[in-house]
Amino acid sequence: xxxxxxxxxxxxxxxxxxxxxxxxxxxxxxxxxxxxxxxxxxxxxxxxxxxxxxxxxxxxxxxxxxxxxxxxxxxxxxxxxxxxxxxxxxxxxxxxxxxxxxxxxxxxxxxxxxxxxxxxxxxxxxxxxxxxxxxxxxxxxxxxxxxxxxxxxxxxxxxxxxxxxxxxxxxxxxxxxxxxxxxxxxxxxxxxxxxxxxxxxxxxxxxxxxxxxxxxxxxxxxxxxxxxxxxxxxxxxxxxxxxxxxxxxxxxxxxxxxxxxxxxxxxxxxxxxxxxxxxxxxxxxxxxxxxxxxxxxxxxxxxxxxxxxxxxxxxxxxxxxxxxx
Amino acid sequence: xxxxxxxxxxxxxxxxxxxxxxxxxxxxxxxxxxxxxxxxxxxxxxxxxxxxxxxxxxxxxxxxxxxxxxxxxxxxxxxxxxxxxxxxxxxxxxxxxxxxxxxxxxxxxxxxxxxxxxxxxxxxxxxxxxxxxxxxxxxxxxxxxxxxxxxxxxxxxxxxxxxxxxxxxxxxxxxxxxxxxxxxxxxxxxxxxxxxxxxxxxxxxxxxxxxxxxxxxxxxxxxxxxxxxxxxxxxxxxxxxxxxxxxxxxxxxxxxxxxxxxxxxxxxxxxxxxxxxxxxxxxxxxxxxxxxxxxxxxxxxxxxxxxxxxxxxxxxxxxxxxxxxxxxxxxxxxxxxxxxxxxxxxxxxxxxxxxxxxxxxxxxxxxx
Numbered sequence: 001x002x003x004x005x006x007x008x009x010x011x012x013x014x015x016x017x018x019x020x021x022x023x024x025x026x027x028x029x030x031x032x033x034x035x036x037x038x039x040x041x042x043x044x045x046x047x048x049x050x051x052x053x054x055x056x057x058x059x060x061x062x063x064x065x066x067x068x069x070x071x072x073x074x075x076x077x078x079x080x081x082x083x084x085x086x087x088x089x090x091x092x093x094x095x096x097x098x099x100x101x102x103x104x105x106x107x108x109x110x111x112x113x114x115x116x117x118x119x120x121x122x123x124x125x126x127x128x129x130x131x132x133x134x135x136x137x138x139x140x141x142x143x144x145x146x147x148x149x150x151x152x153x154x155x156x157x158x159x160x161x162x163x164x165x166x167x168x169x170x171x172x173x174x175x176x177x178x179x180x181x182x183x184x185x186x187x188x189x190x191x192x193x194x195x196x197x198x199x200x201x202x203x204x205x206x207x208x209x210x211x212x213x214x215x216x217x218x219x220x221x222x223x224x225x226x227x228x229x230x231x232x233x234x235x236x237x238x239x240x241x242x243x244x245x246x247x248x249x250x251x252x253x254x255x256x257x258x259x260x261x262x263x264x265x266x267x268x269x270x271x272x273x274x275x276x277x278x279x280x281x282x283x284x285x286x287x288x289x290x291x292x293x294x295x296x297x298x299x300x301x302x303x304x305x306x307x308x309x310x311x312x313x314x315x316x317x318x319x320x321x322x323x324x325x
Numbered sequence: 326x327x328x329x330x331x332x333x334x335x336x337x338x339x340x341x342x343x344x345x346x347x348x349x350x351x352x353x354x355x356x357x358x359x360x361x362x363x364x365x366x367x368x369x370x371x372x373x374x375x376x377x378x379x380x381x382x383x384x385x386x387x388x389x390x391x392x393x394x395x396x397x398x399x400x401x402x403x404x405x406x407x408x409x410x411x412x413x414x415x416x417x418x419x420x421x422x423x424x425x426x427x428x429x430x431x432x433x434x435x436x437x438x439x440x441x442x443x444x445x446x447x448x449x450x451x452x453x454x455x456x457x458x459x460x461x462x463x464x465x466x467x468x469x470x471x472x473x474x475x476x477x478x479x480x481x482x483x484x485x486x487x488x489x490x491x492x493x494x495x496x497x498x499x500x501x502x503x504x505x506x507x508x509x510x511x512x513x514x515x516x517x518x519x520x521x522x523x524x525x526x527x528x529x530x531x532x533x534x535x536x537x538x539x540x541x542x543x544x545x546x547x548x549x550x551x552x553x554x555x556x557x558x559x560x561x562x563x564x565x566x567x568x569x570x571x572x573x574x575x576x577x578x579x580x581x582x583x584x585x586x587x588x589x590x591x592x593x594x595x596x597x598x599x600x601x602x603x604x605x606x607x608x609x610x611x612x613x614x615x616x617x618x619x620x621x622x623x624x625x626x627x628x629x630x631x632x633x634x635x636x637x638x639x640x641x642x643x644x645x646x647x648x649x650x651x652x653x654x655x656x657x658x659x660x661x662x663x664x665x666x667x668x669x670x671x672x673x674x675x676x677x678x679x680x681x682x683x684x685x686x687x688x689x690x691x692x693x
Contacts, residue, residue, distance in 0.1 A: 051485070057515050062474050062508035069478015073424070073486060096468050097475070104464060106453040107671045142672050165674045194677050241677035
């Protein structure tokens with residue numbers, strides 16, 4: 001066990017994947033000698049060589065097109081898109097191409113690609129750096145979308161994503177990169193890609209969240225515990241597919257639920273969760289499904305993040321509203 | 326009186342010179358005359374007859390496919406009438422280990438590269454078996470330009486594998502305006518990957534003429550931006566198309582990086598079988614001279630003069646081809662329709678829990 005940040009946990013996972021499978025390749029903008037703009041690939045080029053870890057020209061569509069071609073010729077690509085906002089440049093490579101490959105070729109061809117990309121607010125980045133774009137990607141059949149909320153999951157999930165034989169979008173939260181450290185095993189371990197996790201058990205209300213909002217939800221759970229309100233927190237971890245069974249199990253116990261996301265409310269992961277509950281588990285509920293999400297505006301300019309990103313206060317207010325219903 | 330200042334740059338001269346390096350390679354002219362005896366010496370009589378047969382095969386495929394299409398027996402089809410030399414000439418230069426990334430008009434190349442006509446027809450109709458061919462290739466790409474960035478990746482993969490093979494792909498004149506076309510060439514160039522990019526310039530992107538796509542006087546010169554060599558070729562001359570593609574392949578496979586080829590050809594007919602009518606956007610007078618460039622005319626004339634080909638042989642071969650196409654469509658007719666449960670099963674290697682549930686639901690429906 002070693003204390004590692006979220007970012008170090010990812011680097012550790014990448015190192016293990018590169019060491020285990022000579023077909024794995026890491027590439028993207030500044031991921032080589034520079035070690036990535038966040039140092040996520042620090043030291044990997046020195047250790048594995050320029051053939052395995054290399055820089056590319058500055059073109060996202062080219063990077064993901066390159067991934068597709070490498071995947072079709074027997075390689076296991078781990079491309080990086082420097083910021084999730086830049087995936088707009090490469091939507092076709094993801095939605096129009098790689099996610100469809102297995103389907104198109106009737107299982108004759110597949111693409112074992114893991115796209116790593118940072119996202120998430122709270123660090124005052126420039127425009128198009130922090131946008132929560134999972135709303136787009138979770139609507140793409142054939143693509144898995146996952147996002148860890150802590151260093152342990154970050155390492156185990158990045159290894160699972162790389163070992164998976166289908167494309168995975170691996171979203172890394174910028175705010176979590178260096179804000180937390182956990183003791184994590186030094187050896188290889190995996191965390192399944194399509195299961196949610198109950199990160200705190202409770203009996204009065206369920207908070208369903210993912211990524212940085214898991215920590216905000218845990219803060220609320222701590223606070224309400226002082227009033228003897230028992231909050232269960234479910235970390236989705238996978239946004240596509242969504243592990244609805246874990247959510248249904250939880251609300252059978254608590255009968256109340258609030259779904260939390262940092263992204264805008266429109267057409268989001270929270271809407272998918274809420275509709276799944278409404279369709280399949282409405283009889284477990286004693287109150288409406290609460291939702292906490294960002295306003296339906298464009299992602300805010302840096303100085304306005306504090307009034308825009310939903311945090312513990314908003315979650316607490318919504319939880320109290322649902323508890324008092 | 327103002328001082329006459331010396332200008333730093335003569336932009337007018339630079340502009341006038343931009344396309345000047347590109348002159349189409351030609352071996353046979355419109356009348357079947359050999360314009361380059363040295364290059365012609367590369368071909369044996371047997372090879373020449375084989376090229377003629379490929380032209381006739383593709384023309385017959387086009388005619389029969391249009392018939393099937395009118396009868397409602399096929400789905401999407403992009404006619405290849407006029408482009409036989411460009412398509413058959415280039416594709417013949419590659420080996421079966423080479424990886425083909427075709428665009429939607431490139432079904433004939435895919436079939437020449439190893440897919441069957443039946444598979445081609447199934448692709449046209451929209452059936453997964455149309456994409457499960459043995460050829461080392463992707464299915465025809467509908468997203469214009471996507472095949473170009475993927476080609477860079479395939480080429481880099483082949484290079485990393487140490488294979489004696491190249492990636493080769495096709496797009497049209499309109500496709501050169503796409504960002505992915507530039508990115509694909511530029512990536513392949515930056516990685517010195519063995520790729521051959523073939524631009525089939527048939528003068529039109531649906532209704533938009535080539536000169537509306539770009540101010541560039543040639544499409545070949547676009548490769549300059551990627552730092553890769555390029556060439557124009559007479560796309561109605563199968564021998565020139567073959568020779569240029571063969572040399573491009575050899576250059577790329579030897580580790581010299583990618584090459585771009587612009588074939589200058591013409592789409593004699595409609596853009597697609599889906600209701601496009603060229604008389605809306607071009608005149609008969611415009612089209613007429615191009616019919617004199619018909620790639621079959623010059624080869625037919627050259628070979629007939631040499632006593633290697635006759636109208637009788639051609640008619641017989643067309644009949645053989647058409648019979649095989651009719652057999653192919655019967656084979657396609659016999660294919661079982663697709664089931665939703667099978668579609669769900671090929672979404673992921675290991676079905677996700679929600680997909681597993683849907684598979685079970687549909688299997689139950691389908692068993693009734």
